[in-house]
Amino acid sequence: MTDRIAAAERTIRERWPDVRLLTDEPMSRHTSFRIGGPAPLLIIPSGPESLESVCRLMDGLELRPLLIGNGSDLLVEDRPLSFPVIQTHSGNEAARLLPGGRIEAGCGITLARLACFARDCGLTGLEFAHGIPGTLGGALFMNAGAYGGEMIQVTEQTSVYADGSVFTLSGDEHGFGYRKSRFSEQGGVALSSVLRLSPGDPEAIGSTMEELASRRRASQPLEYPSAGSTFKRPAGAYAAALIDQCGLKGWSCGGARVSEKHAGFVISDGTAGFDDVMAVMDHVREVVLRETGFSLEPEVRIIRASGPAPV
Numbered sequence: 471m472t473d474r475i476a477a478a479e480r481t482i483r484e485r486w487p488d489v490r491l492l493t494d495e496p497m498s499r500h501t502s503f504r505i506g507g508p509a510p511l512l513i514i515p516s517g518p519e520s521l522e523s524v525c526r527l528m529d530g531l532e533l534r535p536l537l538i539g540n541g542s543d544l545l546v547e548d549r550p551l552s553f554p555v556i557q558t559h560s561g562n563e564a565a566r567l568l569p570g571g572r573i574e575a576g577c578g579i580t581l582a583r584l585a586c587f588a589r590d591c592g593l594t595g596l597e598f599a600h601g602i603p604g605t606l607g608g609a610l611f612m613n614a615g616a617y618g619g620e621m622i623q624v625t626e627q628t629s630v631y632a633d634g635s636v637f638t639l640s641g642d643e644h645g646f647g648y649r650k651s652r653f654s655e656q657g658g659v660a661l662s663s664v665l666r667l668s669p670g671d672p673e674a675i676g677s678t679m680e681e682l683a684s685r686r687r688a689s690q691p692l693e694y695p696s697a698g699s700t701f702k703r704p705a706g707a708y709a710a711a712l713i714d715q716c717g718l719k720g721w722s723c724g725g726a727r728v729s730e731k732h733a734g735f736v737i738s739d740g741t742a743g744f745d746d747v748m749a750v751m752d753h754v755r756e757v758v759l760r761e762t763g764f765s766l767e768p769e770v771r772i773i774r775a776s777g778p779a780p781v
């Protein structure tokens with residue numbers, strides 16, 4: 471552990487005993503791919519103020535931590551990481567109903583829980599998000615979407631920490647595009663958001679969520695570790711269709727392979743390492759480019775152990 475990371479650990483223990491700290495914590499325990507080397511320090515703030523304080527401390531010590539939500543879009547190198555990790559999922563999970571069909575929620579709430587909260591409030595608009603295994607913060611970063619819905623459609627305002635200040639983003643200021651946002655382009659930590667939804671019948675909302683879940687189960691290899699769709703959709707085509715067309719379903723390296731059920735997913739058999747997944751991704755990109763002329767860009771966030779960590 472470097473001196474500055476050790477100083478961060480000391481300061482947090484002294485000032486904020488409610489913040490959980492884990493040292494040499496394998497990231498494989500915090501990613502849906504079950505891959506990733508140990509973080510020297512994994513910090514789990516206890517709530518929004520705690521998250522903000524930890525971010526300020528990191529800035530003061532000139533440390534660039536990796537921020538993670540549920541780790542469901544990450545491929546982390548399986549060597550010791552050179553930077554601390556802040557996990558938002560275990561704190562920051564509060565949600566409350568505001569007037570006018572709006573919900574305010576902390577960045578660590580899972581989309582499943584948020585969608586159920588909206589249903590219970592009789593609000594429609596988040597059904598699409600129910601089956602996405604991430605947090606609100608991770609979904610804002612990616613402008614996560616499924617079955618015709620995307621975060622851009624429901625996000626009204628977000629409270630953000632960046633460079634020592636807290637400010638509010640509204641509407642277009644989120645910079646949402648296809649699987650991108652102001653966060654993916656400029657950094658910053660989404661602390662909480664206000665989502666605008668519409669009145670709906672809880673039973674109908676629940677049925678839609680169930681129907682989308684069964685479509686997911688039928689088409690996606692949910693029984694294997696993965697980070698969801700490995701590649702973004704290139705303009706004018708679908709990554710999965712291109713990969714299938716190139717005969718790459720089942721192509722493997724070590725414990726990683728292209729799913730036979732959904733060619734858009736690279737999955738692990740539980741033993742895959744970072745290099746196995748990268749080898750499969752590289753091969754897929756090379757063959758698809760050669761055979762179809764489409765260049766596939768990773769959707770999964772690739773985190774190298776040597777940092778500095780992407781914020």
Ligand SMILES: Cc1cc2nc3c(=O)[nH]c(=O)nc-3n(C[C@H](O)[C@H](O)[C@H](O)COP(=O)(O)OP(=O)(O)OC[C@H]3O[C@@H](n4cnc5c(N)ncnc54)[C@H](O)[C@@H]3O)c2cc1C
Nearest residue numbers: 539540541542543604605607608609611614615616660698
């Ligand atoms: C089986 C499976 C199915 C999936 N299906 C879909 C799908 O249908 N649609 C889809 O869009 N995605 C899907 N995904 C991918 C993933 O679940 C989403 O991208 C999700 O939004 C990631 O959220 P997370 O909390 O897990 O983020 P993480 O993976 O933890 O982090 C992703 C990025 O977000 C950043 N981040 C996290 N929290 C914050 C915050 N508070 N402020 C700023 N940045 C933050 C991180 O630094 C990181 O760069 C799927 C993944 C799996 C494993």
